[in-house]
Amino acid sequence: MEGGNSPEATLSDLLVSWRHKPWLMLGIGYYFAFSLSAIVNCPSLVVSQERFYSMLLVRGSFSATVSISLIVMMFLIRKFDILGSGRWAIAFFVSLTSIGTILLVFSLNYVDSVGLMFASTLLIGIGNSVLLLSWGALFQKLSPVRLAGHVTLSCLFAAVACVAIRALPPAAYFAVAATLPLASGITLIFCADEQHKAEESEVMWENGLTKIFVSCIIMGLTCGLLRAFPVFGETFALHADAVYTFIVLVFVLNIVLIVLVGRKNPVLFLYRFCMPVFVAGYGLLVIGDPLTNVLAIACALGGSVLFECLVLLVFPYVAIRTKSSVVHLLGWCVAAQHTGSFVGFLLGELTATREIADQAQMAAFSILAIIAFMCLFFFIFKELDVINITEKKSGDPIRVIQTPDDRLQYLAETYRLSPREAEVLRLLSNGRSLPYIEEELVISHSTARTHVKHIYDKLGVNNRQQLHDLVQGEAD
Known part of the structure; x- marks a missing residue:
């Protein structure tokens, strides 16, 4: 980790890193704020007296469309290089989220059309799928400390923003919610020059991707079930301000504890922080008191956002382990989380009643959820996994890289390039054009493009500039 093992040095690195362009570190917070204000609390988008659809249907539609969009977008990204198309592509896709929010408000309030x-x-x-994958591509560049700052500060900013806009009139609330994705996209464009490289690791994390994939399904399933229970909607309808306030307190506590006791390994600390938050949240549902329900919903929502942040924090290591693109791996796991949430909605609709859920029913659900989280954190996605991928062992050999050829050989070995792909990489790194490569290696245009595509996928880059930065960065 950065800064060595000295607590003072590590704290200094953390504070210096987090002070560097702090306004940029709130960018994904706009995305989290939109999720909490428009998706989770979609009843606030109702500005008239009439509501045409149940909020359960709207939330289920969100989960289904996000998961489908992520899967489709990952295939389109491979074919059209959307993430490498520049700021205009990002601006276009995030504007779809704002347009969709406007249309959703009309469908909720004025137009009785399920199709709309x-x-x-x-x-x-x-829009959200492109925005999230774009942030994932950026996070692949960041050091662990810088990355921890991005996600933890963004969480706090999102919760504070939700508290603030709750005080606005309904029309103003809707207007702010519609602009949040645009703000995230604009900040993402300004973050494009971030040059902090994520520290590489030679650790082999066995079944790392599978573990995170299963974890995302479990997390989505439990959260989907909770949102389907009437106690969730009832609590939000009566005490939304209190729920958001307690979420703010959870995120403040998270940052304070990271600075005080978790600064040496923010990733590991966030892992340790998630489990008690989840257990407290779902455990309090057993009591059934209105105040404890507020605390339970706040901890459940806050824990879900923090777990999504944890996935963002560990993914650079998983991408290195699997020698694949972090963007596609992240996309599949977020799709799994939303698919699990959608299945949870359906199961909740089948098991929950339209009135406030029976207390015995809620107690059974709470116990099952806590058992699921215990299995998740103790047997599937274990603490030892996080320690192994985030803490360098003092006895690890250090490979000396002195020449450009050494760097290219290191990349070829690390990312398991074929001999032909290694040759293409050498020519690309020297600035050679595709026609030159075809002539030099005596290969067809389609074969050359296929080699370049495979190199980009394995190295986790989207264009020539990112490839150049990666090759140059290996010497740092």
């Missing part, structure tokens, strides 16, 4: 409602959530899903 699904179309609006589909636009939101497409």
